[in-house]
Amino acid sequence: MIALDTRVGRALSTARVSAPSPGVALAALIVVLVAVAVISPAVLAGADPLAADPLAAQLPPSPRHWFGTDHLGRDVFTRVVHGARYSLSIGVCSVAIAVVAGTALGVLSGLARGPVDEVVTRFLDVVSAFPDLLLALVLISFTGPGTTDLVCALGVASIPRFARVVRAQTLVVQESGYVEQARTFGLSRARLVGRHVLPHAVAQVPILATIGLGTAVLGAAGLSFLGMGPQPPEPEWGAMLAEGRNYLRNAWWIAVLPGVAVTATVVAVSALGRRWQRYYDGRPVG
Helix, strand or coil, X not given: CHHHHHHHHHHHHHHHHHCCCHHHHHHHHHHHHHHHHHHCHHHCCCCCCCCCCHHHCCCCCCCCCXXXXXXXXXXXXXXXXXXXXXXXXXXXXXXXXXXXXXXXXXXXXXXXXXXXXXXXXXXXXHHHCCCHHHHHHHHHHHHCCCHHXXXXXXXXXXXXXXXXXXXXXXXXXXXXXXXXXXXXXCCCHHHHHHHHHHHHHCCCHHHHHXXXXXXXXXXXXXXXXXXXXXXXXXXXXXXXXXXXXXXXXXXXXXXXXXXXXXXXXXXXXXXXXXXXXXXXXXXXXX
């Protein structure tokens, strides 16, 4: 009877630890809504985000216009929903560039050692010397504003974050016992890298990409706010913030509510990424 009570107590304790907290559940709900807005924005807001109505300009939030209207009479809620596609697309594409390039450089540096490792490490040191947003701003100043240039700039700025982790994991995995054993069995270098080194070296990359997505979305909004991303009248969140800053005194919702969308998305994605990382590291999650 005592053993049964002990097992029940352990099961209940495990359930409490593994059950998602209200904050995590809310973060997951926000991510789902943002994903729906990206894939099919008409499900949440079927109106045209570019349709203007000067007679309905700067209307406050109401049952008809949930987020109010902007200075041209465009529905802010519709623009926020449709703007998710721009902001998330920029974030996802820039993270994809960073993941591919960073993984390639990390594996190359960890496997090659010697002069190649030295060159790659020095390159990562130079790139890391600048904050991501500042480096992206410098790169865009040479290429000019635009969505493609913004994606490339954010992607290049984020490369060291992935390359350093993959390089470190590659060095650790190469010295592990099972790799040494596989090497003694005469496994070719290509099969050794593909079967044993690479899967373990990139195991944390999806977690870092999830966390980095929030940073990329924030960086995209910040650079778009400065006029370096999609140009008006496109409903990108950062561009909407830039348009609405001149109307804060009379129509605060034009800038504040897109800002809330950026903040909620970044916090939700980062929270889920941190929880995933804690689970991967074997730490308690809740």
